[in-house]
Amino acid sequence: MFIMNKVYSLYESIQEKGYKLTEHRKTILDVLIENEDYLLEPSEIFEKILRKNKNINFSTIYRNLEIFVHSGIVRKINLDDGKSSYQIIFEDQHIHSMICKKCGRVEALKGCPFEKIDMKEIEKKGFRPDSHKFEIYGFCKECLSNKKC
Amino acid sequence: MFIMNKVYSLYESIQEKGYKLTEHRKTILDVLIENEDYLLEPSEIFEKILRKNKNINFSTIYRNLEIFVHSGIVRKINLDDGKSSYQIIFEDQHIHSMICKKCGRVEALKGCPFEKIDMKEIEKKGFRPDSHKFEIYGFCKECLSNKKC
DNA sequence: GTTCGTGCAAATCGTTTGCAGGAAT
DNA sequence: ATTCCTGCAAACGATTTGCACGAAC
Numbered sequence: 366m367f368i369m370n371k372v373y374s375l376y377e378s379i380q381e382k383g384y385k386l387t388e389h390r391k392t393i394l395d396v397l398i399e400n401e402d403y404l405l406e407p408s409e410i411f412e413k414i415l416r417k418n419k420n421i422n423f424s425t426i427y428r429n430l431e432i433f434v435h436s437g438i439v440r441k442i443n444l445d446d447g448k449s450s451y452q453i454i455f456e457d458q459h460i461h462s463m464i465c466k467k468c469g470r471v472e473a474l475k476g477c478p479f480e481k482i483d484m485k486e487i488e489k490k491g492f493r494p495d496s497h498k499f500e501i502y503g504f505c506k507e508c509l510s511n512k513k514c
Numbered sequence: 515m516f517i518m519n520k521v522y523s524l525y526e527s528i529q530e531k532g533y534k535l536t537e538h539r540k541t542i543l544d545v546l547i548e549n550e551d552y553l554l555e556p557s558e559i560f561e562k563i564l565r566k567n568k569n570i571n572f573s574t575i576y577r578n579l580e581i582f583v584h585s586g587i588v589r590k591i592n593l594d595d596g597k598s599s600y601q602i603i604f605e606d607q608h609i610h611s612m613i614c615k616k617c618g619r620v621e622a623l624k625g626c627p628f629e630k631i632d633m634k635e636i637e638k639k640g641f642r643p644d645s646h647k648f649e650i651y652g653f654c655k656e657c658l659s660n661k662k663c
Numbered sequence: 664g665t666t667c668g669t670g671c672a673a674a675t676c677g678t679t680t681g682c683a684g685g686a687a688t
Numbered sequence: 689a690t691t692c693c694t695g696c697a698a699a700c701g702a703t704t705t706g707c708a709c710g711a712a713c
Contacts, residue, residue: 385687385692407677422695427678429693443592447703448677463641472639478627478648490621491655492612499627499648506640534667534712556702571670576703578668596677597702 371455372398375438382436389421393429397439397453404442404450404469442500461498465505474501520604521547524587531585538570542578546588546602553591553599553618591649610647614654623650 375394376386384390396413397405405413407426414421430451433439440452442464452471463472479497487494524543525535533539545562546554554562556575563570579600582588589601591613601620612621628646636643 383692387687387693389694423677424679424696425694441594443594443596445590445592447592447596447598449596463636463639463643465641466644472641475632475635478630479650481627481630482650483624486624487612487650490612491658492614492621492650492652493658494612494650494652495615496652497648497650499646501628501631501636501641501643501646503641503643503645509640509642532667536668536712538669572702573671573704574669 368398375453378436378438379432382432384432384436389425390429390432392417392419392421393426394433394438394453397433397451401453401455402470402472404444404452404464404471406448406450410451461500463501463503463505465508466502467504467508470505470507472505474499517547524602527585527587528581531581533581533585538574539578539581541566541568541570542575543582543587543602546582546600550602550604551620553593553601553613553620555597555599559600610649612650612652612654614657615651616653616657619654619656621654623648 372394375398376391379390380386392414393410395417396410400413407423407430410426410430411421411423414426430439430441434441434451438454440454442450442452444450444464450469459477461474461477463474464470478499521543524547525540528539529535541563542559544566545559549562556572556579559575559579560570560572563575579588579590583590583600587603589603591599591601593599593613599618608626610623610626612623613619627648
């Protein structure tokens with residue numbers, strides 16, 4: 366039961382930050398876990414919870430997603446359309462992704478291009494980097510084979 | 515007068531797409547050109563136009579920014595706060611940037627990390643890339659020396 | 664003269680907030 | 689018992705839209 370260990374460790378991260386472990390939080394996490402390879406928008410999370418015959422208010426979803434991000438167990442990505450999407454983080458790895466523009470599927474890339482960057486160029490400009498983003502957008506195998514792309 | 519050549523070529527790009535060359539469009543472009551090293555939000559563009567003792571409606575600004583992006587002369591970037599920012603593109607170069615989180619200053623990076631990516635990894639997943647994003651966030655020299663970061 | 668652009672006001676969309684009652688610790 | 693969590697409804701900010709008039713081609 367590897368998966369349960371991973372889930373418990375998510376629960377611990379929440380409690381370590383002083384947040385309570387409520388049923389709603391577990392439900393939202395369930396949805397994120399069941400879609401661990403996908404970026405989900407708050408509205409998609411809402412719908413998937415409905416399909417479980419549960420109902421959680423939008424504001425509760427938003428508030429808890431922020432809490433999860435703050436607890437380091439969820440990643441927030443701002444896509445080009447201006448909407449935010451969320452994805453569970455099982456290990457606290459630093460990753461970059463291939464993101465399917467059709468279905469939101471996310472696949473991890475090995476390595477990080479930032480490590481190959483010429484730091485001298487950045488230092489010369491007097492710039493102090495504190496974060497970076499590298500994302501490849503395109504279409505995943507499944508969406509391509511559906512011939513809808 | 516290199517700058518004017520560059521400006522005329524922007525005008526041409528607009529007209530080539532079948533859009534009319536209006537005074538408002540020129541004014542918005544002026545502001546983008548005067549801030550070519552910065553990311554500007556629509557509200558900042560609005561204010562800078564006001565300071566020129568001109569007034570352009572917000573909806574006109576939004577509509578024209580979309581048109582400029584569609585004409586390939588303006589770049590749109592979605593920052594983490596969910597707001598959109600815009601920047602003029604003088605040459606249709608493919609660039610990646612260092613972005614100052616305080617003042618919005620943008621400095622170009624040499625090279626592109628995508629070229630160093632192991633394409634075999636992507637092919638193996640059956641993923642078809644169509645675009646990518648590499649951005650370094652941090653603080654620029656000026657903002658650092660203001661000791662406000 | 665036709666097509667396209669604009670200002671205005673209202674609508675929309677995603678997201679956030681204040682508050683009063685309810686649940687976790 | 690205290691602190692935190694939630695639903696609700698309302699507020700919010702950024703962006704978009706319908707429409708009637710005006711400007712570019």
